[in-house]
Amino acid sequence: MSHLRSSGRWVRGLVALTATAASTLAVVGTAGAAEHPKAATTAGLPKPGDACGVADLGTRHPYIKSTEVSPTITHFKGWYVTQGSTGTQTISTSTQTTISVSVGLNGTVQGSFGVEALGTVGASLGLNVQLTYSSTSSVSNSVTWNFAQPGYYGLYKGTKKVTGTYSSLNCNRVQQGDGSWALKWIEGADTGSYTTYTDLEEGAVRCEDKVPANSIMRKAQDLLDCGSAIATAKHPAGPVTSAKAALAAREAGKATTAGKSVATGSLAPASQTALNCQPAVYRIDVPGKPLNWSAPLLANDGIRLRESNFFSAHLDNWRLCNVTESNGVIEASLWNWGNGGCATVPANIANQEQAYLTTATCVEDDLQRFYIYRDVPGSSKIGVQNKYTGSMMGHDRYADGELIRQYSSGRQDGTGTYTLTGV
Incomplete structure (x- = not known):
């Protein structure tokens, strides 16, 4: 099997944990602490129903509702190595997918809430995720690899893309069963989505290599389109574009950034809206x-x-x-x-x-x-x-x-x- 290595050029996350996660949908929290044990174990963060104080009325904390981890190839190139072209080569790959870190409506990470939210995600999954704004578009597209034997290779860079939704925890008064009142952390009305990713890794993989399912390497192997005429044919040394890789590149070019954006113009309207105001001042x-x-x-x-x-x-x-x-x-x-x-x-x-x-x-x-x-x-x-x-x-x-x-x-x-x- 071919090997992989970390590119070593990415900002380390808040939680330096080394466990890996499969490409599954994991609901971290919904309504109560008993239903989201991973979120509940995040040290120092409040949970719904915890007591709060008057000073907390003006604060909020993130509450992660769901997470999805997806192995994703960001750069790829099919490459054929002949008997006379083995050894170390530096290959320029093509961009397959661009991932940018964001929390909420602004398409980036602004302020402590976003950093805290991503840190909570990383802790709940046991992954080292990016906590501040970064994008895979800024990484070099070249991969240097020592080809020990001839064959058809997929050169790649990839990561675990982490997405999901969040709300906030806010301090508010809550009436208890005996009719008394107390201040507690409650799930606020605001919600949003987030995107982050783990450190990029790069490597080379062949069709005959046995690789783990749901891994980054397996995603790269899928792009080789193993079994197709392109994959099985003999080629001159150099680049080979498989049907899957070409399709993925085209789809990546069509991709647009989804989510809510903030207008950049003036808010001033043409007319005023009538308000139903309470009499108290x-x-x-x-x-x-x-x-x-x-x-x-x-x-x-x-x-x-x-x-x-x-x-x-x-x-x-x-x-x-x-x-x-x-x-x-x-x-x-x-x-x-x-x-x-x-x-x-x-x-x-x-x-x-x-x-x-x-x-x-x-x-x-x-x-x-x-x-x-x-x-x-x-x-x-x-x-x-x-x-x-x-x-x-x-x-x-x-x-x-x-x-x-x-x-x-x-x-x-x-x-x-x-x-x-x-x-």
Whole structure:
């Protein structure tokens, strides 16, 4: 059998585990801890139903719902070696498939949530996966191999492609069986998909080699189209294109990136949407502090921490509009009394970690919808999450004029917990 080796040029994952996985669909988590033992063994991460605290209202953690591991050939070349052409050769392969690491809607990995999600995937599978953005398109397409004997070879580079879905765990109040309330980690409403892959390996394989089923090498051997006239015929030394390899290359060229993308233009619509707002008016305060969310006077500015006073002009006053509630979590638009706009993450920067929050003309758009996670009854403390991006709202430091921004995992120091104070 021919051998394989790791290319050694790839970023190592968070979990340096060496177990391998077959090409199977593995459901890691669905609803309860008893149904997803692999996810439950990931050290330090909360599970649904675990207790949380007030500071956690503004944070979130990934919850992996499913994983699929697929051996995938990224580069391939059929190569015929004659009696006089054995020895070491460097072969340029053709790209079969391009795999790029991504988590969620932005086609890459932004912020700590994505890194944590991929680390959780790697831990649950026992695989060393990529945790930051990378793409197989950046690897060299050449393979250097020592051909010891003549024959028809498949030169390849390949990896285990890992895909699946996730949701988030958020802290929220939950009513218990005795009627009392407690803060617990619950599965949030936001969901998404992810893609990553293990370190690339390269090698050479022949039709007569015995290789493991569902392996990367077996995928390369399949591309040789063993048994076909091309595979069994004698050829001059050099490249041979099998029917399967040619078809795979054509299909790879047709492939397009699937998934949700973020618009890059302006969010501003032609007309405003009518809102059904609750009569109550609120300030969104930093707990125990005088600063609170204040909408911008200028269109290009963001929502900032300001102190309420005579000159606030209601820019610090907010109403909850088009309110719905599911499993104890409020979803609402945040309408500002002072400028008549709705809180939103600007569309052109929505895929960025620490994008600032601002206001815009109110429309039916998920960028203007927010989930509100609440403390137990009697407390007005909340955490705020954007529906479209999944990120939690927070601020980098407590200071007058500080922008309210989105953080993919929230602010772990508690600065993403606010108070919804009636005025």
